[in-house]
Amino acid sequence: MSVATKTISAAPPSPSRLGILWGSAIGKKFLMALTGILLSLFVLGHLLGNLQLYFGKDSTGAWLINNYAKFLHNNVPLLWGTRLVMGVSVLVHAIAGIQLYLAKQSARPIPYHEKQSVNSTLPSRTMIWSGVLIGGFVVYHLLHLTVGSAHPDFVPLDVMHNVSTGLRGIAAVVYLISMVALGFHLRHGLYSLFSSLGAGNPAISKNVFNYAAVVATLIALANISFPLAVLAGLVRG
Amino acid sequence: MRLTLDIWRQKNGADAGRFETYSVEANEHQSFLEMLDVLNQDLIGQGKEPVAFDSDCREGICGMCGFLVNGVPHGPENNTTICQTHMRHFHDGQRLRLEPWRAAAFPVLRDLVVDRTAFDRIIQAGGYVSVRTGSAVDSNAMLVQKNAADRAMTAAACIGCGACVAACPNAAAALFTGAKITQLGLLPQGQPERIDRALNMVAQYGKEGFGHCTLIGECEAVCPAKIKLEVIARMNGDFVKAVFSKRAEESAGGAG
Ligand code: HEM
Ligand code: FES
Numbered sequence: 410m411s412v413a414t415k416t417i418s419a420a421p422p423s424p425s426r427l428g429i430l431w432g433s434a435i436g437k438k439f440l441m442a443l444t445g446i447l448l449s450l451f452v453l454g455h456l457l458g459n460l461q462l463y464f465g466k467d468s469t470g471a472w473l474i475n476n477y478a479k480f481l482h483n484n485v486p487l488l489w490g491t492r493l494v495m496g497v498s499v500l501v502h503a504i505a506g507i508q509l510y511l512a513k514q515s516a517r518p519i520p521y522h523e524k525q526s527v528n529s530t531l532p533s534r535t536m537i538w539s540g541v542l543i544g545g546f547v548v549y550h551l552l553h554l555t556v557g558s559a560h561p562d563f564v565p566l567d568v569m570h571n572v573s574t575g576l577r578g579i580a581a582v583v584y585l586i587s588m589v590a591l592g593f594h595l596r597h598g599l600y601s602l603f604s605s606l607g608a609g610n611p612a613i614s615k616n617v618f619n620y621a622a623v624v625a626t627l628i629a630l631a632n633i634s635f636p637l638a639v640l641a642g643l644v645r646g
Numbered sequence: 647m648r649l650t651l652d653i654w655r656q657k658n659g660a661d662a663g664r665f666e667t668y669s670v671e672a673n674e675h676q677s678f679l680e681m682l683d684v685l686n687q688d689l690i691g692q693g694k695e696p697v698a699f700d701s702d703c704r705e706g707i708c709g710m711c712g713f714l715v716n717g718v719p720h721g722p723e724n725n726t727t728i729c730q731t732h733m734r735h736f737h738d739g740q741r742l743r744l745e746p747w748r749a750a751a752f753p754v755l756r757d758l759v760v761d762r763t764a765f766d767r768i769i770q771a772g773g774y775v776s777v778r779t780g781s782a783v784d785s786n787a788m789l790v791q792k793n794a795a796d797r798a799m800t801a802a803a804c805i806g807c808g809a810c811v812a813a814c815p816n817a818a819a820a821l822f823t824g825a826k827i828t829q830l831g832l833l834p835q836g837q838p839e840r841i842d843r844a845l846n847m848v849a850q851y852g853k854e855g856f857g858h859c860t861l862i863g864e865c866e867a868v869c870p871a872k873i874k875l876e877v878i879a880r881m882n883g884d885f886v887k888a889v890f891s892k893r894a895e896e897s898a899g900g901a902g
Contacts, residue, residue: 607883
């Protein structure tokens with residue numbers, strides 16, 4: 410009795426979809442847009458939560474913002490789920506952005522002697538720098554108000570105290586500059602992500618362009634209000 | 647009017663190149679290229695090498711001409727080729743700097759002339775449709791929506807001059823490639839190859855060494871054919887869809 414044998418030659422593993430996306434500039438921008446949306450949603454949620462700084466105390470005399478912090482810290486799946494998603498998103502987003510920036514350096518080896526910008530916004534031309542600034546700020550911000558090691562007088566879970574004592578002097582300047590950078594980044598990012606995802610109908614993209622400016626300005630101003638309120642003595646722990 | 651021109655002079659790809667300054671007497675009825683023709687006549691008369699620049703139709707339809715005037719591709723008139731730009735837009739005593747397109751994918755051949763065959767290779771990679779031979783199809787057998795036809799024809803206006811690449815801080819060819827992908831992908835005739843077109847043209851785009859698109863919009867402002875940024879979103883969408891459906895296709899085929 411003969412045994413039929415069959416040699417199965419291993420086909421070269423075709424790269425995964427994610428691999429193909431990561432290997433192309435358009436795919437990288439697609440992933441940057443997806444992670445950019447997640448990061449932007451977080452920025453919005455983070456801002457709305459922080460607005461409770463302005464809402465004062467509850468009936469027991471506890472600061473609402475501190476209650477909110479306790480609520481988040483007691484909700485371990487929510488807290489760590491968000492931290493995980495944000496950590497992965499910011500890594501994917503930043504690595505892709507830096508790689509694309511480095512790759513394009515060779516696309517014009519001999520620079521122009523004279524080149525005018527006819528149509529583009531300043532934020533659109535400085536995405537890498539606003540991005541790097543935000544990245545640096547995120548690290549500082551975590552050490553300052555989450556870990557506390559960059560804070561002069563950190564009290565765990567007493568957000569009101571940490572903010573009102575922390576957002577002063579040089580720290581306030583860092584926050585101000587970083588939030589302007591965030592505004593710049595969102596001004597272009599909230600518009601360009603639509604194109605990266607394949608949505609570019611001219612009927613809507615003019616509106617998207619304008620709304621992105623409005624939303625980015627509002628988010629930046631609301632965030633800037635926190636250090637300003639502390640400096641003006643409006644927020645006291 | 648008398649103009650002072652700082653023109654990029656470069657003998658060939660190996661030459662480092664430099665700006666040289668010329669003075670020329672122009673009149674407002676000339677086109678920009680006619681003004682350069684006059685300059686070149688002067689230079690030939692003086693026994694000097696004329697300035698090399700590309701042109702063919704001089705009607706704004708062939709896409710051969712193009713260089714930067716004072717830092718703007720095709721000069722100060724937005725959405726107009728340099729061959730269709732007239733000297734009435736300049737004034738006596740003005741100083742103009744003429745510089746070639748600069749991109750790794752567009753090496754300078756001589757003076758203001760660059761090699762744009764990278765565009766041809768992108769077209770070869772997917773800028774075609776397959777048509778069954780045989781008797782001619784009835785003219786209205788294939789219906790095309792008005793909206794799709796309009797957008798396809800708008801994209802088809804691209805003359806491939808390369809101003810989009812020249813204007814882009816990243817030297818991206820996204821407006822060009824997007825226009826070619828959009829023009830065919832919006833029509834029923836373009837559907838059979840739509841996936842391969844997106845994959846192959848984008849792959850060739852990458853191989854040619856163009857940068858990536860950051861949707862800054864400089865290209866749209868200078869494009870003489872008024873191609874819209876919309877085409878870049880179409881290219882992105884088609885490419886991402888292609889990546890996903892190509893995998894599905896491959897794994898279906900691979901099972902056999
Ligand atoms: C709060 C954090 C951040 C948010 C909300 C955010 C949001 C966005 C969005 C929505 C886009 C548009 C994506 C697209 O056009 O498809 C974008 C683009 C970009 N981001 Fe961020 N981003 C953040 C942090 C960063 C960081 C840390 C970097 C680090 C370098 C960075 C670098 C970039 C770059 C370079 C681009 C332009 C990509 C390109 O067109 O090449 N971003 N960002
Ligand atoms: S020479 Fe044909 S478009 Fe200018």
